Amino acid sequence: MGKSGNFIIGSLIGVALGAIVGYLLGPAQGTRFDTTYQSRLDKALDEGRLAEEKRAAELRQEFLQAKKRPATGGTGSI
Numbered sequence: 226m227g228k229s230g231n232f233i234i235g236s237l238i239g240v241a242l243g244a245i246v247g248y249l250l251g252p253a254q255g256t257r258f259d260t261t262y263q264s265r266l267d268k269a270l271d272e273g274r275l276a277e278e279k280r281a282a283e284l285r286q287e288f289l290q291a292k293k294r295p296a297t298g299g300t301g302s303i
Contacts, residue, residue, distance in 0.1 A: 226234075249266045263271075 250264050252262065252264060
């Protein structure tokens with residue numbers, strides 16, 4: 226492949242990467258350009274943090290309930 230072929234391939238890769246970055250960092254749907262501006266990436270990260278906090282609370286609750294249950298099985302000696 227010659228120089229022109231490499232140039233065309235490089236240009237296509239650049240356009241594709243630019244479109245991806247523009248999509249990720251561009252405004253989320255229905256967002257206004259004011260102090261509440263949020264990109265798609267920011268919105269996805271916020272949703273991920275909320276899901277993480279919710280799951281951590283669920284796991285903490287399960288852990289506390291498991292600690293309250295008496296141990297079963299075994300005789301207690303080694």
